[in-house]
Amino acid sequence: MAAHLTRPRVGCALHGALYAASAIDGVTPLVHATPGCGVQAALWRGVGCGLGSGWPTSNLSEKHVVFGGASRLREQIKNTRSVVAGELTVVLTGCPAEMIGDDVDAMAQEARDAGGDVVDLATAGFRGSAYRGFAAFLQAVLEKSVPAAPRRAGLVNIFGPLPHQDGSWLAEIEELSRLIAGIGLTPNPIFGPFGGLGSLRAAAQAELSVTVSPWTAAAVRTLDDRFGIPWIESAGLPVGAAATAAWLETIVAAAVDIDEPVATAFIDHERRREAYYLDRVLEPLYRQGGPRAFALALPSLHAAGLARFLVQTLGWSPAAIVITDNPDNDSRVALQNGLTAVHYTEDDDEIAGLIGASGADIVFGSALEQIAANRLEAPLIECAAPTSRLGLTTGFGGFRGGLAMLEAILSAADTNAASVADLGKPAAGTSVQPRWPQRIRLSETAS
Numbered sequence: 059m060a061a062h063l064t065r066p067r068v069g070c071a072l073h074g075a076l077y078a079a080s081a082i083d084g085v086t087p088l089v090h091a092t093p094g095c096g097v098q099a100a101l102w103r104g105v106g107c108g109l110g111s112g113w114p115t116s117n118l119s120e121k122h123v124v125f126g127g128a129s130r131l132r133e134q135i136k137n138t139r140s141v142v143a144g145e146l147t148v149v150l151t152g153c154p155a156e157m158i159g160d161d162v163d164a165m166a167q168e169a170r171d172a173g174g175d176v177v178d179l180a181t182a183g184f185r186g187s188a189y190r191g192f193a194a195f196l197q198a199v200l201e202k203s204v205p206a207a208p209r210r211a212g213l214v215n216i217f218g219p220l221p222h223q224d225g226s227w228l229a230e231i232e233e234l235s236r237l238i239a240g241i242g243l244t245p246n247p248i249f250g251p252f253g254g255l256g257s258l259r260a261a262a263q264a265e266l267s268v269t270v271s272p273w274t275a276a277a278v279r280t281l282d283d284r285f286g287i288p289w290i291e292s293a294g295l296p297v298g299a300a301a302t303a304a305w306l307e308t309i310v311a312a313a314v315d316i317d318e319p320v321a322t323a324f325i326d327h328e329r330r331r332e333a334y335y336l337d338r339v340l341e342p343l344y345r346q347g348g349p350r351a352f353a354l355a356l357p358s359l360h361a362a363g364l365a366r367f368l369v370q371t372l373g374w375s376p377a378a379i380v381i382t383d384n385p386d387n388d389s390r391v392a393l394q395n396g397l398t399a400v401h402y403t404e405d406d407d408e409i410a411g412l413i414g415a416s417g418a419d420i421v422f423g424s425a426l427e428q429i430a431a432n433r434l435e436a437p438l439i440e441c442a443a444p445t446s447r448l449g450l451t452t453g454f455g456g457f458r459g460g461l462a463m464l465e466a467i468l469s470a471a472d473t474n475a476a477s478v479a480d481l482g483k484p485a486a487g488t489s490v491q492p493r494w495p496q497r498i499r500l501s502e503t504a505s
Contacts, residue, residue, distance in 0.1 A: 065406035070183030074191030081221035084255025086144030091152025217274035226449030241321035272389035293392035298460030299332035353418035377416035
């Protein structure tokens with residue numbers, strides 16, 4: 059039997075597919091389920107991640123559960139395509155539709171025969187988490203809705219963050235795009251303001267695909283199988299100059315048509331920038347107590363990269379590294395390479411226990427780690443969902459992300475010093491030891 063989870067931090071497969079579809083301009087998600095499924099998707103990540111609830115749904119009722127909802131879906135596909143502006147309609151099924159056995163594929167085929175671009179996808183909640191729904195959505199649309207096209211030299215597909223689930227997904231995609239452009243290639247992000255249906259369909263024209271998440275590995279392999287597009291996979295987002303430079307150098311080596319001196323100059327420029335700032339924060343970091351033991355509870359997109367940055371750049375030691383999105387076993391080998399104290403669990407009680415027993419001096423995670431951080435009397439830096447941080451422009455991947463993380467760590471001492479000053483001058487012969495603040499959000503620092 060599958061183990062039950064206490065307070066899971068991600069929604070179901072329907073949610074992940076819905077988040078992804080709603081983040082691509084020109085794609086219209088159509089939820090074939092009861093009204094509550096769509097509402098729950100909006101409530102799950104609506105606050106702090108920029109997701110509304112304005113998508114079409116078949117709104118299955120008890121009548122449809124008893125007698126079938128296929129005819130209702132047929133009507134809704136027709137109405138949606140006549141009212142909502144969008145070239146591609148993706149029908150996403152919830153648990154009720156799959157449990158009663160509606161022939162969703164037949165309804166989608168009817169719409170395709172009538173000239174519509176319609177893709178159907180089984181995304182019932184019992185099929186897994188939002189990350190699995192995200193992976194299934196990408197694979198389905200790349201298989202069914204991306205036509206073959208001539209190559210465009212220098213075009214690079216970017217896959218990684220799950221829209222609306224990964225709290226800083228917009229910032230991470232923007233930084234990845236900036237890095238690709240910086241070495242002289244053309245980024246092709248599928249999601250966000252510079253993505254869209256055109257970018258999705260242009261994926262077949264790319265010279266190369268890159269993925270920084272285990273959940274998009276199937277997508278890049280699909281493009282390789284269908285169109286022969288090579289791909290580069292990394293164990294999560296690179297964080298800081300050392301990891302990001304190595305990642306970019308791998309892309310430079312794989313690219314067919316690239317100006318290597320231009321790429322090298324960009325990488326060296328970014329390295330110097332981080333080195334300059336690091337020289338100026340070493341003393342403040344030392345005043346905070348030197349190397350620290352840290353605990354983190356993050357999804358695979360962020361966990362390994364941030365842990366390596368803290369270990370290799372700052373010289374800190376991992377007390378507990380908890381990867382919270384249950385990646386497959388093959389991905390785990392790469393994620394934990396060179397790291398210690400790595401655990402995998404989606405259960406909130408187990409995560410809290412691992413963090414609490416770590417004895418860490420500082421905690422990186424979501425808002426759910428606040429109680430465990432309080433018990434350790436350690437600060438919590440929020441860098442994962444669920445969080446109230448919107449993360450439109452401040453992430454912690456790439457060159458800029460490493461500096462943003464340094465700012466967040468340093469701001470802990472500054473915030474604490476101000477709170478101590480408010481207490482007034484200590485009595486003669488006594489001293490006041492600053493305490494770390496209990497929560498530092500990346501959005502409170504400049505990018």
